[in-house]
Amino acid sequence: MVSPESRLAEAGLEIPTVAAPVAVYVPAVRSGSYVYTSGQLPLRDGDLIRTGKVGAEVSPEEAYECAQQCMLNALAAVRAELGDLSAVARVVKVVGFVASAPGFTAQPQVINGASELLGTAFGDAGQHARSAVGVAVLPLDAPVEVELVVEVR
Template identity: 85%
Template sequence: MSPEQKLAQLGLDVPVVAAPVASYVPAVRTGSYIYTSGQLPLRDGDLMRTGKVGAEVSPEEAHECAQQCALNALAAVRAEAGELSAITRVVKVVGFVASAAGFTAQPQVINGASELLGKVFGDAGQHARSAVGVAVLPLDAPVEIEMIVEVR
């Protein structure tokens, strides 16, 4: 079953590549690796939520935002690789969480991305990861995800 079919089983699909919000490209391929730029939780061109996690945004809402960030990163990868089936390994995920003072559950928020990648790619979706709390993200987004994947 293809990654797109697995996503469809989950009631999800890969969106159109999100337009950059500054001077950069969504992803760059070098050799057998694709590096994505940071992806925000944009759905149909709009941020799903704004604000800090633990204040204006609940951890559950942020978990859903992280999943959308991962879908947007997969869209950027697919644009470079041609199809998600070209992914042989998700190597690394870096997640940034705009955090209210005292909020320390960044790993659980970024699980929204990690769990999705595991469901879609199985063992090849298991990856190294960082989950970092930050003061603010572009456009007041609560979450931002970047990925490195290996492709054939």
């Protein structure tokens, strides 16, 4: 069986080290057969890759990339909790928040950056329930934040 990390590497993507929390929380918690991540920002090497509102300072394409980075960070948190992403039986739920300029309504297309990455990593087991929500502002002026829930083998 090909590991999720290998599938991502084949797509030119790498799971980073776990992003340091920006407040008082832990990146992920395991409860029974599930791992829940905290909201993950589009941090790369400790810095946000973009700031601002989607539909104003951030294009939908840039926000899609931000959603992808958020999901890589969420997977890093899951891997740190489990030791190996091959322990994930299936992705259950994704919640995506998009800091949106007035009139911007393409939140689902932005969060596709996270969802499509899960399909790459986990195949059919990456299909999930999802919410994509527009919000006024996110921590550190991030354009996107993503949460993840996975079921463990």
